[in-house]
Amino acid sequence: MTDTLNNDTAGAGVNDAGYATFTAGGFTFRRDEYFATIEWPTGSHQLAIDSFLRSMQRDVAWGFFYGIVNFDEVFGTMNHYGNVDMFAGRFNEAYRKAEVDYSENFDHDVLIECFKAILSDWTNEGYDPFAAPMETGSAFGPSKGTNDAAVTRRRVVADRMVGVPGDEQIRSDETGFPINRGFEDVPQDEPIVRAEAGYEDEVCSFNLFAYLSRSDVTWNPSVVSACKESLYCPTTEEYILPVIHGNDRVEWFVQLSDEIQWDVEDRDTGAKRARVVMKAGDVAAMPADIRHQGYSPKRSMLLVWENGSPRIPEMIAKGEATVHPVDF
Ligand SMILES: [Fe+2]
Incomplete structure (x- = not known):
């Protein structure tokens, strides 16, 4: 199990677009004005940054959710409830056949902290990855501010039923x-x-x-x-x-x-x-x-x-x- 991760924000790790680079085990995450680029020992992959941030937002908010969260047909996480696999190409037949797929196991808390840091650094002011595209600003462009109020929004969870005294409500x-x-x-x-x-x-x-x-x-x-x-x-x-x-x-x-x-x-x-x-x-x-x-x-x-x-x-x-x- 990998229990180390780094981001090099403290050093010279901020790129020309103003974004930090993050590493977790054998994975490296970079963003530019349009894309998130993920590298692992046997390959690399790009996702449009708006799509990447929307997926990352759900994976963080749901605590890796049930089973597998595929960001797309290549990259994602598999929850083992306490620890989690981060993978590339593992559930993609072509990547498996070419033997460029890769998977690494992380402690839940370690990986979620890394993902939260990526989400915070890569989300610009005015963009809310939880919102419908027509109800938020643009994810693209150079680094500009943050939107931590949106990306740290908690999932509403009732202990018994909504409406029972003391439970969380969004009703009025x-x-x-x-x-x-x-x-x-x-x-x-x-x-x-x-x-x-x-x-x-x-x-x-x-x-x-x-x-x-x-x-x-x-x-x-x-x-x-x-x-x-x-x-x-x-x-x-x-x-x-x-x-x-x-x-x-x-x-x-x-x-x-x-x-x-x-x-x-x-x-x-x-x-x-x-x-x-x-x-x-x-x-x-x-x-x-x-x-x-x-x-x-x-x-x-x-x-x-x-x-x-x-x-x-x-x-x-x-x-x-x-x-x-x-x-x-
Ligand atoms: Fe499902």
């Missing part, structure tokens, strides 16, 4: 979250609860559509209810899911409004497996052996339902659980 004008331009037609009335005397603090409800209409970010599932390992994670989507998510468990999607089109590929090789068009009311289950990327032509609401048990990857490996939600 008082919290400072305005209704998004895509959801101006969403009713904002809240359900009326008439609880038995003595149960006033224990019975609650909330308007999920109104809640989501005020989400100021895209492709960032919040957790609105947690019942043991069952997590309801709704989110609002616009433009392209910045990562190609490689599942390590079955994942259910309920399309709550509008439309998302999904490209579904084999998780390990990237071979195309399906294209799924989900319209409001549609429900789909993504198997545990695929990777997927979604396209949302206008802002839409999606409910992602996960079983968050850390045992699931091991159960699948041992054959105690299947990669399909239902065997017909």
Whole structure:
């Protein structure tokens, strides 16, 4: 396991565009005005910087998430919950055959600190990697200021359910979250609860559509209810899911409004497996052996339902659980 990383901001490491260079194990990260360039002992790769920052933002905010976060078809991370692999070409058949793929294991805390430092240094003033492209400034050009308030934004996580006293809420004008331009037609009335005397603090409800209409970010599932390992994670989507998510468990999607089109590929090789068009009311289950990327032509609401048990990857490996939600 690699436990060292460096950035040479303290030395002469700031390049002509004003950006620091970072290293983690055998990987080096550089940015210029348009691209992030990643080098590893057997190769190198470039990503458009806006796309790279949007992916990096999710990987950091989600703590490497479930399974695999592919920034694109070459570079990404694989979560082992406590430690994490950073890889290039590992889930790309051509890179594997040419033997230029590379993977290195890091302590979770070490790699996340490196990624946070990259995100902070490479994000310019006025650009928010969480925002839809039409709702933020440009990621391109020479280094200009920072946007740490945006890139350190925390994912909203409820302990029980949104609306229960004391839990985090983004439900009203008082919290400072305005209704998004895509959801101006969403009713904002809240359900009326008439609880038995003595149960006033224990019975609650909330308007999920109104809640989501005020989400100021895209492709960032919040957790609105947690019942043991069952997590309801709704989110609002616009433009392209910045990562190609490689599942390590079955994942259910309920399309709550509008439309998302999904490209579904084999998780390990990237071979195309399906294209799924989900319209409001549609429900789909993504198997545990695929990777997927979604396209949302206008802002839409999606409910992602996960079983968050850390045992699931091991159960699948041992054959105690299947990669399909239902065997017909
Ligand atoms: Fe997924």
